[in-house]
Amino acid sequence: MNRDARSRRQVLAAIGSAATAGLAGCGFTSLGDQGDSIDTETSDNPAGPTDSATPSPRTETTTSTSYEACMEPVGCLTFDEPPERWVANDGIYCDMGVALGLADQLGGIGSPRRYYTGYYEELPGVTLDKTNYPALSRGTRMPKEPFYAVDADIHLIDPAWLTNTFGWTETDVEEIATNVGPFFGNYIREQHDVWHTYRYYSLSEVFGKVAGLFGRRSRYEKWKAIQSELTDDIQSRLPDDRVELLLLRPQGIPPRSFFPQYIGDSVSDLQWQVVEVDDTLKGSGIPEWGTRIDYETIARIDPEVIVMETQFADDFVLEESFREFVLGHMREHSVARNLTAVENDRVHAGGINYQGPLISLFQTEQAARIAYPDEFGEEELFDRDRVARMVTEGG
Template identity: 30%
Template sequence: MTDSDGPTRRKFLTYGGSVAAGGLLAGCTGSSESDATATDAAATDTTATADATATSESTAESTADGSSYTVSMAPMGDVTFEGVPESIFTRLTHHAGMAFALGHGDAVNAMHAPDYYDALWNQFTPRLPGVELDWTGLYSSWEPSKERLYELDSDVHLADPASVSALGSWSQADLDEIEENISPWFGNSFSARHQAPPTEWVDAYEYYGLWEIFAKVAQVLQAEAKYEALAAVHEELLATIAADLPAEEDRPTAVLLGPSDLESIYAYNLSTPGFLTAHTRPLKPVSAFGDDVESGSTVDFETLLEADPDVILTLGGMHPNTSMPDIRTGFQDDPVGAEISAVKNDRIYAQGGRYQGPILNLFQLEMTAKQLSPDRFGAWPQYSEGPYPEIPEEEQLFDRQRVADIINGNL
């Protein structure tokens, strides 16, 4: 079913506050997005969690008897729902991960590279008793087609319309058509690194912390109690880290790399505003690059040696198809790479994903704390393959059973 031949506007959801859009967005491993100015920097994730909790009750007007409720988030504006969405279209995994965290992982019907991210997310789920996740075989939605969206007939498109329009193949009329004939858009993605949205969306755009967006999604799914319970776990974890954080002069210098291969290494500054670094900023890392390397740009071994990080964090290193031993060997076998302090001291560590949802954020906060400051937070096992390592209970920085219970609705 295509274009104007689609079904009439469903009564399930209504939408308001749309704005025009257009522009360009790079792929997941690419980095051609331009960065927004620092004047629009969002609050830290610690503050964001508290603010989101405070606003979750006032923004979503909902009742138990099934009357409509409205959730507001940039760049969409106000979106009014007349029932809890039962089928959820997503593009990027931070939105899919939020649905999963709220017990709606099975409602997700589309996402970017579903088999890849199913495998990555399922490196973490074994540490959550009774929690299962299966995203294999879903529609791969990096650049979705209208025809497929009609076929999916989702109750909500949990995706940023500005980022969809930035693909270049979607017009504002296309976005409006899907919103009118199927269901609204609801998402925010440029908050990842505070990239500038397409020009037509700039006035409507705001940047949020990961847990602020999560609070909004919880309102959409009417799962505020689960959000607040997980936010409490998050706040306790942040407090644990803050209470034992070493002085700046005692912290290692570090870099966050995305080595799709060692010939094309993407580099990210660990303190860049946005939810991509929601697991590193609370640790107040010392960037080995300083201001010399733009976050998201590519670097070579010479640039890395000049920065000489004490620690190298490897995005996607926990994916089953990524060989951490091969990455370490690649650095060690290169005459320049072998001279980097992190390589000489065997401190190249695996990380999870860029577009982390709240559950991955908890795990990545814990693992990064251990990788950067093992003397304070307990040693991180020398990871080579397999699921998230078994950490002795006394060295765990958050309660796995508690998180599993929340996801499964045992509040």
């Protein structure tokens, strides 16, 4: 895209850019949703997926095509044509772009390690090679220079996350939003950050907003139908007795300590909400955040099922080596080998907790198989070809 075209579109996006710049710091006051998504791919349902906000007067009166979406903490963005080049930080928003058929317009990835693409191998025609895209992060830093180099029309990143994680200032956010492209995102993976004082959204809500901004809401509607059917099918077949499950994040190879993961309402736990397991950690007295536990502590609560998840796409929890480096070690450990889950071969790799709309389908299916193998076994619970057509053809 040439700079003149970008400038024209940034004028229309000024409200979002200004809101992002002014509210991204630790002491911001949330704007709230000021409107909803509209696009031209589906004109019969211009409202957002679940929001109750009233569209702005501009949305109701204009006769020209526009692409608008609103989200806390960034406010509203409006484009006269869909953004083209985009970037995202991790597997939540990157996966949204792929689900919308926008992989060829991806300009860069903030943290490639937090984006697992292996599930795409099961979707005919859907591919993404992360090595083809520049990483915006530099270890534990997120400098501004890569943002200029990528030169994206829009950044699907929560600017408040940048200021509170990487030390960006409001001036830094305003600089990139003005000179490169606006920010549009809400950090929805977990719900424990003290700085996240504004609204959290569900995965479906955010995906609907992103889809509207890119003029591809019909793909979102198709995904929502698939996701709803998968959820309804699983929940209609759940046994009366729910399994007790312990969710852990292992530390080290082989793991000798673990971060316990309470199952909550966040996007990272979406699959466990669907399968309605009993969280062994509830009532255990183990702190929810900032603590590690060892095998002795796990033995005290002795869950039926143990699942180990990860933040990183190259982690052994997502590889075949899981059985060697985790199960093999546990079966030889003097305490771990006596755990009920180990004795019954019910220790599992659980996937990555940065999950967007496509990844969540696979991990919800996997969760059902893990929790209730007698009911679901290795059954495929959603149609891969149907999902692939949604991505590649919009149908």
